[in-house]
Amino acid sequence: MSKYIIVISALCILLLGMEGKGIVNVAPITNETGNIFKTNIAPSTPIPTFQNWTAIAAPTNNSNRLIHATVYDPVEDKIYMIGGTPNIPLNNVSLCQQYDPVTNTWVDKASMPTARGWINGAYVRGKIYVIGGVINSPPSAVAVNEEYNIASNSWTTKAPSPRIRCADMEVVWRDSLIYVMGGWTNMSGSSGYTNVDIYNPFTNTWLVGTDLPLPGCRGTATIIGDTIFIAQAWTGTYCWPNLYKGAIDPANPTQITWIAGPTLSQPVCHGGTAVLDGNVYWLGGFLNATTVTNSCWKFNSLTGTISTDVAYPQTLARCCYMVARPSAHELYVIAGDADGDWNPPNNFYYKIQFAQLTSRDVGVDAIRSPGGSHPVGTVMAPKALVRNFGTATQNNFTVVCSIVGAGGVIRYTDAKTITTGIAPDDTVRVNFTSWTPNIAEIETVKMQTNLPYDSNPANDRKVGITEVSAFLLSERFNGEVFPPVGWQANIIQGTYNWQGFTAGVNPTCSPYEGTAMVGYRSYSASSGSAARLISPVIMLSGAVPCTLKFWMYHDPGFATSPDSIRIETSTNGTTFTQVASFLRYAASAAWSEHTVELDSDSGTLYIAFQAYSGYGNNMYIDYVRLSGAGLGINEKAHINFISSALNVSNPNPITNGIAHISFTLAEPSPVSLKIYDVSGQLIRTLVNTHLQQGIYDYSWNCRDDYNRQVAEGIYFATLETPKQKFTNKLVLFDRK
Numbered sequence: 001m002s003k004y005i006i007v008i009s010a011l012c013i014l015l016l017g018m019e020g021k022g023i024v025n026v027a028p029i030t031n032e033t034g035n036i037f038k039t040n041i042a043p044s045t046p047i048p049t050f051q052n053w054t055a056i057a058a059p060t061n062n063s064n065r066l067i068h069a070t071v072y073d074p075v076e077d078k079i080y081m082i083g084g085t086p087n088i089p090l091n092n093v094s095l096c097q098q099y100d101p102v103t104n105t106w107v108d109k110a111s112m113p114t115a116r117g118w119i120n121g122a123y124v125r126g127k128i129y130v131i132g133g134v135i136n137s138p139p140s141a142v143a144v145n146e147e148y149n150i151a152s153n154s155w156t157t158k159a160p161s162p163r164i165r166c167a168d169m170e171v172v173w174r175d176s177l178i179y180v181m182g183g184w185t186n187m188s189g190s191s192g193y194t195n196v197d198i199y200n201p202f203t204n205t206w207l208v209g210t211d212l213p214l215p216g217c218r219g220t221a222t223i224i225g226d227t228i229f230i231a232q233a234w235t236g237t238y239c240w241p242n243l244y245k246g247a248i249d250p251a252n253p254t255q256i257t258w259i260a261g262p263t264l265s266q267p268v269c270h271g272g273t274a275v276l277d278g279n280v281y282w283l284g285g286f287l288n289a290t291t292v293t294n295s296c297w298k299f300n301s302l303t304g305t306i307s308t309d310v311a312y313p314q315t316l317a318r319c320c321y322m323v324a325r326p327s328a329h330e331l332y333v334i335a336g337d338a339d340g341d342w343n344p345p346n347n348f349y350y351k352i353q354f355a356q357l358t359s360r361d362v363g364v365d366a367i368r369s370p371g372g373s374h375p376v377g378t379v380m381a382p383k384a385l386v387r388n389f390g391t392a393t394q395n396n397f398t399v400v401c402s403i404v405g406a407g408g409v410i411r412y413t414d415a416k417t418i419t420t421g422i423a424p425d426d427t428v429r430v431n432f433t434s435w436t437p438n439i440a441e442i443e444t445v446k447m448q449t450n451l452p453y454d455s456n457p458a459n460d461r462k463v464g465i466t467e468v469s470a471f472l473l474s475e476r477f478n479g480e481v482f483p484p485v486g487w488q489a490n491i492i493q494g495t496y497n498w499q500g501f502t503a504g505v506n507p508t509c510s511p512y513e514g515t516a517m518v519g520y521r522s523y524s525a526s527s528g529s530a531a532r533l534i535s536p537v538i539m540l541s542g543a544v545p546c547t548l549k550f551w552m553y554h555d556p557g558f559a560t561s562p563d564s565i566r567i568e569t570s571t572n573g574t575t576f577t578q579v580a581s582f583l584r585y586a587a588s589a590a591w592s593e594h595t596v597e598l599d600s601d602s603g604t605l606y607i608a609f610q611a612y613s614g615y616g617n618n619m620y621i622d623y624v625r626l627s628g629a630g631l632g633i634n635e636k637a638h639i640n641f642i643s644s645a646l647n648v649s650n651p652n653p654i655t656n657g658i659a660h661i662s663f664t665l666a667e668p669s670p671v672s673l674k675i676y677d678v679s680g681q682l683i684r685t686l687v688n689t690h691l692q693q694g695i696y697d698y699s700w701n702c703r704d705d706y707n708r709q710v711a712e713g714i715y716f717a718t719l720e721t722p723k724q725k726f727t728n729k730l731v732l733f734d735r736k
Contacts, residue, residue: 050310053350056332059097059106062086063335063347066318067167069121070272070334071128072325073150077101079323080109081334082130082148085117087342090139092117096148101325101332101351110153114144118166120220120320122178124201126150129158131180131199132165141166141185145199159204162197167319169221171228176202177253179209179223182216182233191236192217198254210256214240220273220319222280224301226250231264231282231299232271232319239267239286243299243306251709261299262306268293272322274331277452281309281324281331284316292317292340314338314348327457329353361390362397363459364447365427370466371479372514376440382432384447386418389459393421397451401432403466404444409662411443437468439664472538472546473607473626478514486536488573494529496521498611504620507555512591512622519620520611522563522584529613534573538605538626547627548596548607553620554586561585561616567596568608576608584619591622598626659700659730661686661717668692669721675700675730676716683710 059081068084079099085092094115098107116133118141128148135142143160161180168183178199184192194216196209212230219233219240228246233239243261271285271293280299287293292315299306318337325332330353338346368383382401388394395418403412414432422428437443448461467474475484482500483489489498501519503510511517520531540546552565563584568576580596607626611619665671673687683704687696700717702710715730 050352052310053313053333053352056099056101056349056351057104057106058335058347058349059095059099061095061097061108062093063349064344065093065095065335066337066342066346067117067119067320068335069119069128069130070321070323070332071121071123072323072332073123073126073128074326075126076150077325077327079325079332079334080121080128080148082121082128083112083116083119083133084335085134086346087344090117090134090136092134092136099332099334101328101330110148110155112148113146113155113157114142116142116144120168120170122170122172124172124178125175127201129178129199129201131161131170131178132168132183134166140164141183147201158201159199159206161199162206162208163193163195165193167192167218169216169219169230169233171221171223173223173226173248173253176200177207179221179228181209181221181228181230182212182219184217184236191215192234196256207254209254210246210258213244213258213260216240218270218319220271220282220322222273222275224275224278224280228256229273229275229280229299231273231280231297232269232285234269234286239269240264241267243280262304264297264306266293266295266297268295270317270319272316272320272333272336274322274324276324276326276331277329281322283312283322283331283333284336285319286317286340290340292337310352313350315340316348325351329453359390359392359455360394360451360453361456361459362386362388362394362422362449362451362454363456364399364449364462366480367445367447367462367464368429368481369485370445370464371481371484372465372476372516373467373469373474373484374437375472375474376437376468379434379436381434382412382414382445382447384430384432384462385427386422386430386449387427388422388424389456391424393423394451395419395421397449399430400446400448400450401430402446402448403435403437404446405439405662406441411437411439411662439662440468442467469625471625471627472540473535473624475535475624476514477511477518477622478516482518483533488532488534490532490534492530492532492610494525494531494613496525496529496613497531498533498609501620504553504618506618507553507557507589509553509555509589509591509620512551512553514622517620517622519618520613521618522561522611522613522616523618525613525615527613527615531611532568532576533609533611534570535607535624535626537573538607540603540605546598546605548598548624549593549626550609550624551591551593551622552582552584553589553591553622554584555589555617556585556587558614558616559585561614562612563614563616563619564612565619565621566610566612568610569598570606570608571604573604573606576606576610578610584617659702659717661698661700663696663719663726665691665693665696665721669723672718672720673698674718674720676718677710678714678716683715 064086065084069082071080082096092115094111096109098109119133122129131145141164143164145158145160147156147158165183169181171179180197182192192215194211198207198209215235216233221230226248230244245261246256246258249255268285273282278301283296294312294315296309298309316336317340321334321336323332330351332351365387366385370380398415398417400415405411412435416430443466445464491497500516502516506523565582566578567580568578570576670690675684686698717728719726
């Protein structure tokens with residue numbers, strides 16, 4: 001069993017994109033008989049070369065630090081420099097400093113509790129872990145494990161490493177497990193460990209992994225997909241002669257298959273390593289006990305070959321100083337030992353970037369669907385408009401849609417590949433797989449293009465908000481598209497129609513809520529002009545009395561003009577009956593809420609807002625909602641539950657092997673949530689208790705009640721209360 005993908009009903013997600021800023025999707029790594037580990041970059045893709053190295057700002061405090069932790073935060077797009085030592089004899093520091101690549105500035109953060117050097121740092125979901133290292137007094141390696149919470153700017157002590165160690169090598173697998181490899185116990189030239197210890201930050205526990213093929217310390221490691229790459233390490237007597245690769249078994253992440261890759265023309269140790277666009281780069285380090293290099297090498301994962309790249313301006317060593325910034329296709333070097341003698345100056349801070357391919361630039365032009373709101377329990381068809389902003393035709397890239405619910409839970413994700421060419425300045429509409437949301441909440445909609453070597457990542461992503469509402473109809477008019485999805489705007493008489501506005505004139509006003517509203521230009525229209533704004537069809541299962549509420553802006557201008565909003569209903573969307581009317585004029589300028597009680601028969605219902613102009617001031621309305629009588633709608637919260645519901649969401653794209661399951665309870669109730677296989681056998685009980693009304697989120701780690709990994713196949717999540725029972729299908733399969 002390898003990487004799991006969780007499928008909602010019949011939906012099969014073939015590509016999961018990382019949701020960090022500008023991170024390019026990487027296809028699953030394929031273990032082949034040779035040395036090639038392929039990514040999703042097609043061989044025909046022009047791979048650009050590096051530009052020259054350019055200097056960046058140095059921190060004001062202890063800029064000469066060596067053997068410190070250098071960590072990139074892909075969500076906030078920041079680089080961290082933690083701990084380290086400025087010189088020998090040891091004078092380790094506890095400084096934690098944050099670098100902003102956009103503003104080229106440094107900010108001091110909360111200091112690490114334990115001053116240490118000879119350390120790595122590992123980023124996992126908004127937190128940084130610093131494990132092991134060497135303390136000042138007495139100078140010795142330690143097993144200390146401290147966690148830095150980026151959001152709260154605070155440190156917490158966690159479970160220590162199973163062994164004291166320093167100068168180890170670390171990678172993070174699938175934004176979850178931290179692999180701590182090799183290292184050694186003191187500062188002498190003794191050989192390093194072969195041990196691999198695995199830290200789980202979610203359980204605060206340690207596992208034992210497959211040993212390294214050679215003793216290793218004072219090295220660095222990187223990871224692509226499920227494969228670890230080690231290009232720099234010291235055995236105690238010599239540098240590792242090969243590029244080694246370790247394939248992690250996703251079904252049992254403690255199992256690693258180590259393979260010797262290409263022979264290194266210049267074996268080095270104690271340098272810097274990073275992954276960028278599917279290629280492994282390593283820089284500087286010791287060629288032998290006394291000689292430091294400035295060379296930069298690249299392992300091309302398309303061809304399986306090693307080549308040299310643009311040399312660094314300065315010889316450099318003392319590990320762990322290089323990180324990649326994928327959103328800008330940049331490598332950053334954060335300090336290091338210039339000549340191997342520990343003596344300052346060692347404040348060399350540089351970055352290097354791929355030469356810009358200005359012809360390669362695609363991005364999301366607009367989110368076409370969903371709009372500002374969407375009724376719970378009805379089908380949603382996400383759509384994006386993608387534009388080629390570059391100067392050459394582009395194809396063979398992916399577009400990813402993710403919808404994030406309460407608590408950051410991924411409710412939905414899908415990816416489409418653009419195979420046909422898009423000419424410069426042309427657009428294409430991308431239709432994602434339909435989905436039915438079953439939980440009332442405010443959701444974030446993210447659309448992103450993933451074109452390898454895109455020259456302008458800034459336009460790759462669009463983010464919007466949609467309200468999945470328990471109302472029969474709810475519209476805030478805050479989407480990018482007017483009219484909103486499912487709505488119609490038709491001229492009845494004259495030349496003016498309903499429009500979307502972010503600000504009003506004649507009279508001056510702002511939307512009642514959000515970023516936009518809708519309006520009709522009575523100020524410019526001739527007397528008698530009219531237009532109709534028609535809602536999507538509303539399906540009623542019985543004769544349900546309904547309540548329509550909306551906000552309308554009134555003002556004291558043109559007191560005698562009959563400017564008005566007329567409320568109409570229809571059963572077919574073409575023949576309308578007026579049921580209420582509201583004059584624009586009022587003694588003072590303000591938003592007012594209006595209520596219309598409707599007696600509706602079963603079947604289809606349309607609501608229309610007819611704007612009628614008497615040649616007066618413009619008219620604006622906002623936030624329309626329709627509720628059925630007695631359905632218990634809490635309008636203050638805008639989130640309530642007319643029934644219980646079960647929602648099996650897609651997994652977080654960076655946490656494969658975890659099924660996120662959410663459900664809504666309409667009332668306090670005993671409830672059970674269980675996982676069954678296709679034969680009906682109970683596999684796992686996740687919930688069996690009494691819960692209050694509300695929304696609940698649970699995760700299943702694809703293991704049974706005995707903590708055994710389940711096989712790939714079809715499973716069913718069943719939610720049961722004394723009144724209702726829901727079942728949704730889960731599909732687990734191997735992505736290799």
